[in-house]
Amino acid sequence: MAELRPRRSVLYMPGANERALEKAKTLDADALILDLEDSVAPDAKADGRKRVCEAAASGEYGRRELTIRVNGLDTEWHADDIRAAAEAGPDAIVVPKVNSAAEVHAIERSLEAAGAPDKTAIWAMVETPIAMLHAYDIAAASERLSVLVMGTNDLAKELHAEHVPGRAPLLGGLSLALLAARATGKVILDGVYNDVKDLDGFAEECLQGRQFGFDGKTLIHPGQLEPCNRIFAPSDAEIAHSEKIIEAFEAATREGRGVVTVDGRMIENLHVDNARRVLAVAAAIRDRA
Missing domain, CATH: 1.10.287 (Helix Hairpins)
Structure with missing residues (x-):
């Protein structure tokens, strides 16, 4: 059996927030996603990029797996993000809204052209109906792609679905992505839970995700770490x-x-x-x- 790396809890941290990046060094997260996308305003992208890449290259985050979420392929910031992230050499580059194998190939070529080290993997976010239908092709597109990350908020939006306990409207998409990950030997992470004050609801969704077969869950608040780590660990x-x-x-x-x-x-x-x-x-x- 290949060596397993814990990815129970994978916490998004805003890339333009220096205090948040500093606090992340003390948090009990298995992995961190230093974010350049949703949490960074357009006029702060360049500053956030510099701050995140310095953090990723610092060696100050202990055993936490360190990743950088770049802006999407269709944005004006993507190419600069890839070049800077490749130089910083994090454990992985997280790319939002990956919809096809061709896009995975394009990301891989960009990383290699920018001189990314071999250790820097691709984590592909699958968060659209077309990504669910192409999930196997995406997961199988590259050996460098090691993780699928569910983007459940965007998926719900594009499905015109409601956020309800049990996530019945999303189960078809979740299942397709899980099948793709298991068929290709890739890790798969569940999407975020939006109500950071509802820890009971969060715990129920963690349990559902574990029962489904997810390897861990992406988080938006440090308060979600303890229940997530506990539920996704063997008792x-x-x-x-x-x-x-x-x-x-x-x-x-x-x-x-x-x-x-x-x-x-x-x-x-x-x-x-x-x-x-x-x-x-x-x-x-x-x-x-």
Whole structure:
């Protein structure tokens, strides 16, 4: 199994806000998205770009995965963002509204032309109906693309859908993107929860996202970090049960037994694979601490 990197909590930070960038160094987020898009006004784009790239190159964010969200391909700032971000060399470039494999190829060419280091991955935001329908092609377009990021606010807007508990209007799109990520071996992050004061509703959506199979969730406020990290991490009971499954399976293998049961339930290879993944995720979280 490939090494797992925890991405339970992925927090957007406004790129033009120096205090926010400084505070991010102390927050218990698995990853940060230093934002040059929605949170930065047009007349502050150049200053925000400089500030974010300096932060990304500083080496002052510990083990947090550090990414930069550039402005979209169809904007006047995109090319300058890509060039500056490539020089800063973050862990990834987050690109909004990626709608096709051709756009992934264009992003990849731009990064390579700008001299981005090999470690700088592409995170593609999928947030439109056409992106949902092209999700597999987007995810499979490049080895450099490692993560799909759901943009649920924009998706709801373009669907003319309402934000309701349970997100029924969005489940078709979420499922298509999840299928694409799993079919191509990519990580996928759930979209944001807008009401930062509603922690109960937020926790319910985190649980839904985990049950669906998302690897983590994007966040807009530090107050969302604790429940997100807790819900997207294996519980003590899950870890203990996984250890029990692996121990029973290995004992049966040594003894030449073809049937394995744990707590009265038959264990197959898929259960063992799931148990090993739970333990790998738990180990990755411990290593990050």
